[in-house]
Amino acid sequence: MTGKTLVEIPGPAGGRVLGNLQEFSTDPLRFLTACAREYGDIVRISPRNVLLVGPEHVERMLVDRNTDFVKEGPEARRAGRRQSLPLSTMSADREDWKAKRRRIQPAFGRELSATAAAAMRGQGERMLEQWRPGQVRDLQQDVSVVTLRLVTALMFGEEYTDSEIAEVAGMVAPIMELSASPVVLPEWLPTRRKLQIRRNLRRVERTLARVAASGRAADPKAAPVLHALLHGTPTPTPAEVKDELATLLMAGYETTNDAVVWASVLLARNPDAAERVHREAEKALAGNATGMALLGELPYTDAVLRESLRLYSPVWMTSRDAQVDVKFSDYVIPAGTTVTVSQWVNHRDPRYWKQAEEFRPERWLGKEPTDVPRGSYFPFGLGPRTCFGASLAAVEAVSLLATVWSRYRLRLAAPEVRLRPALALQPLDARFTVEAW
Ligand code: HEM
Incomplete structure (x- = not known):
């Protein structure tokens, strides 16, 4: 194959020993943005790491040439990027990945989203029972209880007890805190955080083992995901069941929480949009529609979610x-x-998005988004490894936003919400004062 070589790709030189590691670790969002703005659509960010920016490159990597790439190659291992749950669909590659994804994905169809839509309103109302006007609430915390309850009920056919919910939440936090930085630490190095993760995992494993052994797994209606996993082909080993379930819990939990909280931060900063969500949700929830039909009556709230998934x-x-x-x-x-x-x-x-830094949900109601190339918007990934929890996540987030904002207006209690780009982009200090409309 002919062409310019890796060393010819433009990029920041960085220090002699650590390259650009320090810049990346200090503020990865700023570093990646600066690289893209300064060096263009393909940037060498370290001797072994290339950032692809052009949307056509993104599409080529994730869609057209996806089989030329793996998640867990030797580089990932060397950089300590290997997942804590290596036997899951999310970590697998090639034929192994294909078989795993085929086994579980069918359980995430329309029926699961419809069940979620039906259950979500009750879960949201239950959360609001604890709220009073004038209170300051940690939204991340409140939402996480709802999403965990829903996801465990949907996947395993039983709602976790409050102490089990707290246990799972305790497991996810340290894993999420692991920075996505390509710091080269040998995999065997037993950092404090890794030890904590292992301890937490062992506790959650016991809960998952109990769920897996429960009679509910036999009933595809009661526990669709668990049924698909345990009765699918190839039959999973107990270690695989554990990794798969723990990954689904994590994948379906932190990201969805962050999406709901970021959307609420944006609504709190944009009173006109908040007012519009309020009116739309109040009207829809007062009507007879339920489940997916109810969601169909929330197009603006849906646009708010899409726009916050963009920003x-x-x-x-x-x-x-x-x-x-x-x-x-x-x-x-x-x-x-x-x-x-x-x-x-x-x-x-800004080459592809008009007023790129602004929160403009309207862009999703007109023809604007069809103007942008596919590789310019991919909150759920692209290509064969796209998130199969995307519809479920959207159902959860839109329902919850509508339930909350129909009843209350949230005002940011802290002057600034900071960003923490860990494994997911977390909002820090997202506390809100609850106000009646
Ligand atoms: C707003 C919420 C969510 C966001 C933003 C999100 C985002 C993503 C992204 C970007 C990927 C692709 C990663 C890559 O290409 O390397 C992905 C994959 C995945 N997501 Fe989600 N996700 C969300 C919710 C969920 C939910 C609710 C579940 C399930 C309960 C889930 C399960 C998965 C799984 C299993 C994969 C791996 C798929 C594979 O490798 O074949 N996600 N997600």
């Missing part, structure tokens, strides 16, 4: 390792290179 995409970067040499425009990226794309960078690229 604050919970998944803010995605990496793969090249398995073979792959050509991107004039350059040949050699096998073994880690290739990264960033939702944060592409979702705010």
